[in-house]
Amino acid sequence: MAERDVDLDTDADVDMGDLFDELEELEELVQTEAAREQVQETMRAAAEASRSGGSFGRVIWGYDRADLAEGVLGSLLFGVPMAVEGGTGEVGAFLAARPPLLAGTAVFTVALLVGILYVADFQDIRIHRPFLGIVPRRLLGVAAVSLLTAAILLTAWGRVDWTEPMLAMANVVVAWFPMSIGAALGDILPGS
Template sequence: MSEADAGDEPADMGDLFDELEELEDLVETDVAREQVRETMRVAMVASAAASPFGRVIRGYDRADLTEALLGSLLFGIPMAVEGGTQEVGTFLAPRPLFLGGTFAFAVALVVGIIYVADFQDVRVYRPIFGLIPRRLVGVVGVSFLTAVLLLTAWGRVDWGAPTLALANAVVAFVPMSIGAALGDLLPGS
């Protein structure tokens, strides 16, 4: 760590991971890189044991998807039974710009919760096409699919009117995506 980086703030697990990632890029042999990766795994375990918040979160697996699903359902079930969801969906259906903006707003909220709000130190690990974070795709995908399936299964949407059904699903998706993002970052992630 350089002197400029040290500042007045004490080092934390995020700083350790930054240093290990730099070291991983510097080592020249596969054996040495594997040793650095193993050190990172040990540091992650130690980070998880130390505190449920302020940990470094890397990777995305079934447990994370399950947590996102639970958060999505906790925030989404009230939306599925609330009549206001259909009222807003009816308003948005003939306004594709507002409908797209609502969906984009929900995705921006998810990005903000996961990557900006700093609840946890979330690292992007093996992004899809080298660009799209797996965690973002998982949280958005699980919450949108849950919205569509829940509203369809409970008869809250009629896919005979697909634009209106999609608009209702997007309205329910907004709080469900927030719940999914928060659920994914719960302690124990």
């Protein structure tokens, strides 16, 4: 391996996002599978190194059990007030009678998740191995964990009666909206 002169400017701000951009470009350029695996291993090492700093400015890469647990916690923090608040049922009843608004609320919830996770730029979140090649695992995980937590919490606490499925689903969607925000923030703010 040849030696190279590298100018290390210690006063410059190190941007992990730029490093990941460069590594992703390199991954596309390498010719052999062994070299590609080495670049991917370097990306994993860089992600681990970025986790050792504070909560902000890290590169978030991948989605694992820790992210899922953070999402559940964030979801519960935002969801418990929704489960005990009577207004959730009132809004749910309103939306159950207006299916287009109910569907719009669900679509808006997903759009808000995309905004929090990928647009608002709280953290540098990288899409790693998307589900079915197009759906980011983090988006799917945060949406699913918050929706499931909403359904379980409202059912367990007797806030929904599944003998009236449209009303029950509407109540769950109403609770899902803030719970998804909590799940997204709970997942990305610790920076893992």
